[in-house]
Ligand SMILES: Nc1ncnc2c1ncn2[C@@H]1O[C@H](COP(=O)(O)OP(=O)(O)OP(=O)(O)O)[C@@H](O)[C@H]1O
């Protein structure tokens with residue numbers, strides 16, 4: 063008993079400081095990390111910044127034991143250690159929350175936590191775990207219902223489950239890979255306060271993000287990677303957003319884009335009283351109607367899970383419409399096949415990019431024509447035209463700066479942001495009449511975000527219309543001509559973006575005000 | 578306490594996948610050796626005997642090629658279905674249905690038509706028969722979400738019983754003197770053999786052509802592309818506007834059709850009449866699953882893996898005679914190989930490590 067007590071203490075003490083020394087790693091001869099040094103001490107939050115494909119995830123996967131470095135070493139409290147696999151890194155007190163959660167959807171919170179926890183007893187596992195979860199929620203001020211099933215949780219709640227899992231396993235160092243990309247602004251606030259609490263209790267955190275505001279807000283120190291090398295580091299109190307962006311991209315980044323006023327053109331999309339069910343067969347959209355015109359961007363603002371995904375999928379033909387009509391340029395496309403709708407000029411950047419947007423085991427060039435492979439350009443009646451396909455892929459890769467060493471690589475080897483760039487490039491390259499874009503800047507670095515926003519405005523200028531789903535209100539106000547606020551499958555308001563009444567947008571998103 | 582943990586492997590090189598196959602085969606041979614030891618046979622002798630029986634003599638090799646014909650045909654078709662993650666384990670039934678259709682065509686038109694017409698006709702009939710039996714589970718899966726593993730498996734039995742019913746009932750031939758079986762096919766419908774062997778060259782040629790053509794289909798055509806996308810990620814297939822029903826129907830028509838063609842070869846090339854299911858096909862439809870798997874779902878490689886497994890079938894017959902082992906020996910060998918190949922795949926895609934720990938935490 064005594065020895066156990068002692069042991070517990072020694073574990074809490076385990077990591078005081080961690081150093082990664084001249085770490086290098088390459089994939090098939092292409093360097094992803096070169097000579098990287100990083101150190102962190104207890105009670106510190108270190109931000110890791112860098113363009114898409116700079117090597118952030120790779121570096122963290124090395125620390126977590128998923129990859130082995132080609133050279134370099136890792137020290138904990140001054141002693142060199144080897145981390146051969148995640149189990150070893152967990153036993154050293156390192157925890158990681160991946161960008162795509164790895165929870166089992168049909169199990170409850172408790173069950174998911176019990177699965178990953180080593181001390182789970184064989185009999186009545188839930189009782190012991192429930193106690194622990196309760197303890198931790200109190201300690202760090204989490205709010206979580208342990209008996210809910212994972213599919214009932216929002217992204218933010220799922221993330222909390224992942225964090226509890228890591229903490230229960232004794233993580234003193236927590237790695238968060240782009241934790242905020244999928245969160246609503248309120249969830250981000252909650253996450254930040256949780257992280258602050260952890261910091262106060264002596265935990266150390268490595269925080270990867272593309273959102274400079276967050277980095278400035280919670281990190282003590284920032285390390286910037288560029289093309290696999292360290293481009294610089296700074297204490298957040300001595301630096302600002304602009305210089306961080308410059309360090310990262312190597313040039314100045316424009317954060318605010320001015321959109322010119324354009325008169326709206328002909329009607330492109332009309333949605334008339336549609337009703338749609340969600341995944342579980344319950345109504346997700348309730349009599350939604352709106353119109354969208356040429357040269358116009360309509361933003362749909364709202365807390366995620368209020369019908370945005372269902373709306374995008376209904377328009378693009380992935381989800382059946384129970385009643386009502388969708389028309390493109392006067393042509394009825396209600397419940398037509400996704401291909402037919404695409405051929406009518408509707409492109410779609412899906413919300414769940416890994417699930418819908420790509421076939422991960424196929425090559426980059428295969429994925430670059432996922433929706434267009436049937437077009438005359440890319441295939442005759444029977445055969446694919448691989449020459450043209452590869453040229454087209456090269457164009458996308460160059461234009462959207464997808465960082466990859468070759469187009470003959472499998473898409474699963476791309477970094478998260480680069481997958482997103484490939485999907486975006488594919489969907490906007492054809493000058494669609496209507497672009498349905500869900501969180502298009504999700505996972506993009508600042509440079510790519512700037513490029514994409516300009517590109518969307520350019521599409522608008524050329525006569526396309528865009529239906530933009532985003533939780534980033536700043537983005538919505540910056541790009542959109544009109545804004546619709548969605549709550550519980552209904553539009554609370556559809557207003558011009560300079561309308562005074564939008565100062566109550568928070569109330570509308572919460573469902574307590576309707577115009 | 579010892580715990581075994583797994584994580585996904587992210588760095589798979591061609592060398593590594595090649596070595597996985599080699600090691601899996603080696604490990605399987607080790608287990609097979611142990612089984613031989615248990616029944617009191619010198620494993621080295623038995624395994625050498627298998628391969629010298631099939632590849633070591635001219636006679637053996639001819640037999641090996643003969644048995645490779647249906648394996649290559651069916652294996653090729655299965656690569657297509659498995660690419661789309663449609664687990665067709667009903668090739669046995671599709672083969673039999675092909676044999677039934679071909680026999681019908683042969684008996685009905687054989688007297689009236691010259692060989693130049695009748696041979697293509699029975700091949701076509703066989704293809705249609707296999708395709709017909711293949712698209713039933715496709716429709717069941719897409720329209721009614723019925724698991725294809727179960728439906729294809731069950732359709733095997735239905736087809737086998739249907740065939741038996743035909744040969745003991747309405748199709749029973751006078752020339753069989755009361756034994757079950759149809760009359761012999763007319764001479765015009767019998768496939769030519771390479772002299773001194775049982776190799777029906779028309780079917781062999783078809784098998785080789787189909788292996789190459791299917792390779793082109795999978796990698797170069799729109800249909801092959803759609804098949805690969807559906808197999809890789811069905812949700813992306815839906816998003817890309819791929820018509821699942823159409824794609825699945827076509828691929829199962831081809832997969833079943835090729836098994837049907839194999840059935841034609843067995844009836845018109847080897848037996849010359851339709852007899853009991855077990856005599857028409859000695860489990861080719863199941864062995865071909867391993868053939869397709871060993872070929873890494875590449876149709877052209879089924880030529881090699883088909884020959885390999887045909888060799889084991891022939892060599893198995895040889896040791897059955899020379900060592901007095903039961904006929905099931907070959908099934909044990911094949912089953913062991915399949916298990917190890919599939920396990921090999923798992924080890925290729927996952928890292929496995931063993932953890933020793935005596936700690937408990939927090
Ligand atoms: N398993 C792999 N095989 C081959 N190349 C890989 C592999 N994993 C990563 N890479 C390459 O290494 C580089 C760095 O990727 P990494 O995922 O670390 O980027 P990142 O900084 O996390 O980018 P993002 O912000 O887009 O997530 C990329 O160019 C990527 O293509």
Ligand SMILES: [Mg+2]
Nearest residue numbers: 118119477478
């Ligand atoms: Mg990343």
